[in-house]
Amino acid sequence: MLFTIHDLIQLFPNTKGNIVNSTTIQSVSTDSRKKMVDALFVPIIGENFDGHDYLAEAISHGAIAALWDNETEIPASIPNGFPLLLVDDTIKALQQLSQYYRRKINPLVIGITGSNGKTTTKDLVGQILKTTFKTHVTKGNFNNHIGLPLTVLSMPRDTEMLVLEMGMNHAGEMTLLANIAEPDVAIITNIGESHIEYLGSRENIAKAKLEILSGLKKNGLLIIDGDEPLLSRNFISYQKIGIGTTEKADVLLKDIKLTNKGTTFTINDQTYQIPLYGIHHAKNASFAIVLGEHLNLDEHMIKKALQQPHMTDMRFEMLKGINGVTLINDAYNASPTSMKASIDVINQLQGYKEKVLVLGDMFELGTEKEEWHRSIAHVIDEEINALFTIGDYAHMIADEVNKQGKQISCYQVKSINTFLKQIRPYVHKDALILFKASRGMRLEDWMEKLLLDK
Numbered sequence: 001m002l003f004t005i006h007d008l009i010q011l012f013p014n015t016k017g018n019i020v021n022s023t024t025i026q027s028v029s030t031d032s033r034k035k036m037v038d039a040l041f042v043p044i045i046g047e048n049f050d051g052h053d054y055l056a057e058a059i060s061h062g063a064i065a066a067l068w069d070n071e072t073e074i075p076a077s078i079p080n081g082f083p084l085l086l087v088d089d090t091i092k093a094l095q096q097l098s099q100y101y102r103r104k105i106n107p108l109v110i111g112i113t114g115s116n117g118k119t120t121t122k123d124l125v126g127q128i129l130k131t132t133f134k135t136h137v138t139k140g141n142f143n144n145h146i147g148l149p150l151t152v153l154s155m156p157r158d159t160e161m162l163v164l165e166m167g168m169n170h171a172g173e174m175t176l177l178a179n180i181a182e183p184d185v186a187i188i189t190n191i192g193e194s195h196i197e198y199l200g201s202r203e204n205i206a207k208a209k210l211e212i213l214s215g216l217k218k219n220g221l222l223i224i225d226g227d228e229p230l231l232s233r234n235f236i237s238y239q240k241i242g243i244g245t246t247e248k249a250d251v252l253l254k255d256i257k258l259t260n261k262g263t264t265f266t267i268n269d270q271t272y273q274i275p276l277y278g279i280h281h282a283k284n285a286s287f288a289i290v291l292g293e294h295l296n297l298d299e300h301m302i303k304k305a306l307q308q309p310h311m312t313d314m315r316f317e318m319l320k321g322i323n324g325v326t327l328i329n330d331a332y333n334a335s336p337t338s339m340k341a342s343i344d345v346i347n348q349l350q351g352y353k354e355k356v357l358v359l360g361d362m363f364e365l366g367t368e369k370e371e372w373h374r375s376i377a378h379v380i381d382e383e384i385n386a387l388f389t390i391g392d393y394a395h396m397i398a399d400e401v402n403k404q405g406k407q408i409s410c411y412q413v414k415s416i417n418t419f420l421k422q423i424r425p426y427v428h429k430d431a432l433i434l435f436k437a438s439r440g441m442r443l444e445d446w447m448e449k450l451l452l453d454k
């Protein structure tokens with residue numbers, strides 16, 4: 001049970017229908033299309049639909065009460081006496097309800113933000129905490145003004161640790177999330193260029209990420225990228241731990257080595273092996289390790305948890321394709337920092353006769369999008385045999401590669417059929433192919449054509 005109707009009317013006293021105080025709500029849903037159990041349905045007015053139009057379906061799928069926008073007509077077809085709680089704005093009410101529930105259950109809350117690595121770090125933190133605590137973790141990428149409240153409201157009542165991914169793409173959004181989450185621990189993974197179109201500069205991105213402090217408990221734990229100058233300031237009200245590879249860091253990440261099974265590294269005199277590739281993933285894992293140590297978790301349990309983590313897909317996900325080719329599905333999203341980090345790994349990976357990059361456009365980069373795309377060329381080594389580019393801007397990466405005189409075969413791809421013909425010679429057991437682009441490019445559709453069981 002989450003709460004009773006009685007709890008709800010303390011927050012939302014304006015009601016319609018038969019209000020039975022002892023009625024217990026087991027779940028909260030914003031989607032009538034999904035089955036629910038003894039749920040509070042929260043209709044949201046969205047870009048494509050108005051959830052208020054689907055109350056009947058929600059009831060048929062298990063809703064026993066609903067919030068209702070008090071400007072929206074109540075359908076005559078509503079079952080007699082069905083309990084409605086009238087509110088000014090259902091999204092704001094959802095957020096208010098989630099803050100109430102967060103305070104009621106009062107787990108230790110870990111909020112994770114940053115330009116890149118939130119989902120990865122969230123998965124790793126959850127894996128480590130689950131060794132010892134009843135832990136509830138954001139599912140997938142549910143990290144915004146709707147996703148975070150739904151994550152809080154899906155938390156079982158006996159939750160001890162709540163791990164929340166906190167995303168933003170405009171100033172002010174992190175303040176809202178931080179005041180719902182009220183984290184005891186805040187992790188800022190890095191400051192990159194993601195969503196710079198809306199923030200204007202990396203300085204403003206850093207400022208927006210630091211809004212998480214508006215909800216962080218006084219003397220709470222702040223774990224940050226210790227190599228990031230935009231985060232190097234005094235945080236007098238918090239216990240700050242900067243993790244990095246430079247002497248500036250409070251905790252030094254050392255001996256980082258890429259292997260064909262992942263990455264090994266040393267931190268606080270302990271050596272770790274993770275099945276994730278690259279310095280950036282060593283850093284993400286280090287955020288989780290330092291948190292585990294702060295909570296006095298056993299080193300061996302931390303190491304074991306990191307050896308077989310359950311990771312969200314499409315983040316540098318290694319797969320086998322036709323003819324035994326190795327495919328890397330890194331197609332969930334892309335920014336210059338994450339695309340360069342992934343290419344840097346490809347440059348270094350051993351054991352392949354041919355290495356191929358399939359790169360698509362990166363979105364939300366603002367007025368300097370051309371320069372940002374061109375900057376990718378600088379990290380493409382001549383280790384790479386072929387570069388396929390897809391989209392209006394990605395071809396500038398190839399143009400820059402050619403300008404630098406690098407001996408790399410470049411293909412500007414216009415259609416999936418052309419692509420499949422051109423990439424065919426590279427689809428063999430000794431080849432490695434990386435797919436990376438922004439979400440809107442849906443590059444996984446291209447990669448899936450090369451999978452065995454497509």
Ligand SMILES: CC(=O)N[C@H]1[C@@H](OP(=O)(O)OP(=O)(O)OC[C@H]2O[C@@H](n3ccc(=O)[nH]c3=O)[C@H](O)[C@@H]2O)O[C@H](CO)[C@@H](O)[C@@H]1O[C@H](C)C(=O)N[C@@H](C)C(=O)N[C@H](CCC(=O)N[C@@H](CCC[C@@H](N)C(=O)O)C(=O)O)C(=O)O
Nearest residue numbers: 030031032044046047048049051141142143144147167168
């Ligand atoms: C509101 C919602 O959840 N919409 C989801 C829905 O979209 P759809 O187009 O179908 O519906 P509408 O939004 O128009 O509908 C309004 C509501 O009506 C419901 N409904 C509709 C039809 C029906 O028959 N019955 C109904 O009840 C409907 O459920 C709505 O509640 O479905 C889509 C497909 O599954 C979803 O993609 C869509 O989800 C939206 C995008 C959403 O915001 N979902 C959150 C739960 C979430 O956290 N999504 C994350 C992505 C978050 C993200 O991109 N984060 C950014 C940073 C934050 C940016 C912030 N400013 C922002 O605007 O998000 C990042 O970079 O990480 C996810 O999906 O992974």
Ligand SMILES: Nc1ncnc2c1ncn2[C@@H]1O[C@H](COP(=O)(O)OP(=O)(O)OP(=O)(O)O)[C@@H](O)[C@H]1O
Nearest residue numbers: 115116117118119120280315316330333337338341
């Ligand atoms: N610390 C990091 N620095 C640079 N790139 C990273 C880092 N961590 C992960 N990445 C890369 O960024 C991409 C997205 O990873 P992930 O989904 O974990 O980030 P995210 O911050 O959750 O993204 P989103 O903002 O979409 O939620 C992947 O390509 C991943 O390899």
Ligand SMILES: C[C@@H](N)C(=O)N[C@H](C)C(=O)O
Nearest residue numbers: 333334363364438439440
């Ligand atoms: C979809 C959202 N989480 C995101 O990452 N957007 C950027 C622009 C991307 O798709 O690369």
